[in-house]
Amino acid sequence: MTSPAVAGAEEGAPAFSMWREAARRFRADRWAVAGLLFLVLLHLCALGAPWIVEGALHQSVFRQHMMDRVQVNGQMVDVVSDDGLPVGPNPRFPLGADLLGRDVLSRVLYGARVSLLVSCLGTLLALVLGLGAGLLAGFRRGALDMVISRFVDAVMAIPVLLLAIALASVLRGGSVWVVILILGLVNWTYLARIIRAEVLSLREKDFVEAARALGARDRAILLRHLLPNLVGPIVVFATLSMAGNILLESALSFLGVGVRPPTPSWGNMIEEGMLFYNVAWWITLFPGLAILLTVVSFNLVGDGLRDALAPGSRERRVA
């Protein structure tokens, strides 16, 4: 299976036509476009959170005068119902209030900032590590390839979640940066494998041989001839890894080794509400829905990109 870039290179077609063609195919995929729109909207909401919801509502209620009443626009509003539970969804708190009287909607939006940032930087780190290791192993081959490949095998033989928990407990998790580091460290192996396999097949292609015959150095071959052909797999990996990272970050926070409260993350919101899921279901339901919708969107966009960038690839969705 050749990637479209290779096909383009072999036919001598100009490089930009492939991207234009890919964009057309992506646009034709309604589901992928819908996913992309949702993600754009989500990012706007996350960035604009301070303007969308009142800052006071997502912060700890201890800053307010009373635990069961908070001040909103100069009016006092109940956050605890008559039976002593936090209030459920109502006009004032569209998604209800949590156990500390904080607005769940505000926290979901502020949580989006944390979850998206962590997943995005974690993906970037995995990209750097995976690309580096994959290129080295595939291009240099020999002993270095063996060492890298065996190490990748070993890391992949440890269940992802266990590895992440282990790293979190050792690195004294809790800060956003540690979680990013963990996401990067457990995720790069997948990309490393993909890139290594791609490079191993690409380096035998005629155009690489031609470049070498023309006297191109390793650096030039890597950067000018191999890397552009890897953009497709990299973009797809990045998108799908965003989906995976959102899930993994929330799982870590849920297990209490991820982002630590009071910083809201979707996972630790669910963890905080878990014991009360049967009486105050809104505390766990809405952050979970946020995760679900976001991951679905990343998966839709990822699938769309894969179909658009590598039309021959498997799992083509007809929709």
Next chain:
Amino acid sequence: MTLYVVRRLLWSVVVLLIVSATTFVIFFAVPGNPAALIAGKYATRQTVAQIEKRLGLDQPKPVQYLRFVTRAARGDWGFSYVSQQPVLGAIGQAFPKTLSLTAGAVAVWLLIGIPLGILSALKPGSVWDRLGMMFALFGISAPAYWLGLVFLKLFADMLGWFPLGDYTEIGRAGVLSWAHHLVLPWVTLALLYAGWYARMTRAQVMDVAAMDYIRTAHAKGLPYRTVVGKHILRNAMLPLVTMLGMDVAYLFGGAVLTETVYGIPGIGGLAWRAIRMRDLPMVMGTVLFAALFIVAANLIVDLVTLLLDPRIQREG
């Protein structure tokens, strides 16, 4: 051939060694003295030193590691720092629970995922296909622990069809009660995999259905059923078998999230608690136990592929 098998076996051992070394190094960095942890708050320095000596913690780290590996190879996996239980014993107690969870989940996801994938692939673009793939997308995107909470709220709390959490032994409570307690965990865990399997099945069946020999089979007038059953499905299922092997092996290492939400005392929960308590022997035990299955599954998959497809000539 024999040489390849021997080589492949040796590599598996090497991978396991790297796994154990990685785990050891990760926890080697842990600050804090396990001996002090065991001795408790009010222990004298002598007691701590004694415990250190008993556990071999006074030795240099590489010696400690070598000792662990040689003992582990002989079947002595040590004792938990926290509960003083033998590690292998604790794993032996937890494994049947993980096995129960996995076995049921596998059955559920195969029953949902495979037919859904086949149906979608044979009628691409149809209502079935769209609904099926939407379901699959939901399955692979929903966080398992959240799904567990939603199921508990809906089916246990509101409808009262199933018990709230609690695990019962098959020997003690009987098959029906055991299954009744496990239905929600099974479905929760299975939904994720059902999604992946539906997508994989669909892709495989569509790939095979586009092959020339399928067109030939149609052209020579074979009934549709025969073409689908004998020519398409049989070939499309092979990669799924290897995938199943890997996934089952992976789950034998424990499903931390599902086990946590439903309070099932399996391997995943054991490993999680051990990691949080920094109970190094138990961490090593559970991680190696999980890795053992994954490495073995890899090995079996490679060897079976080699047997089935002599074209594959691996350089090892």
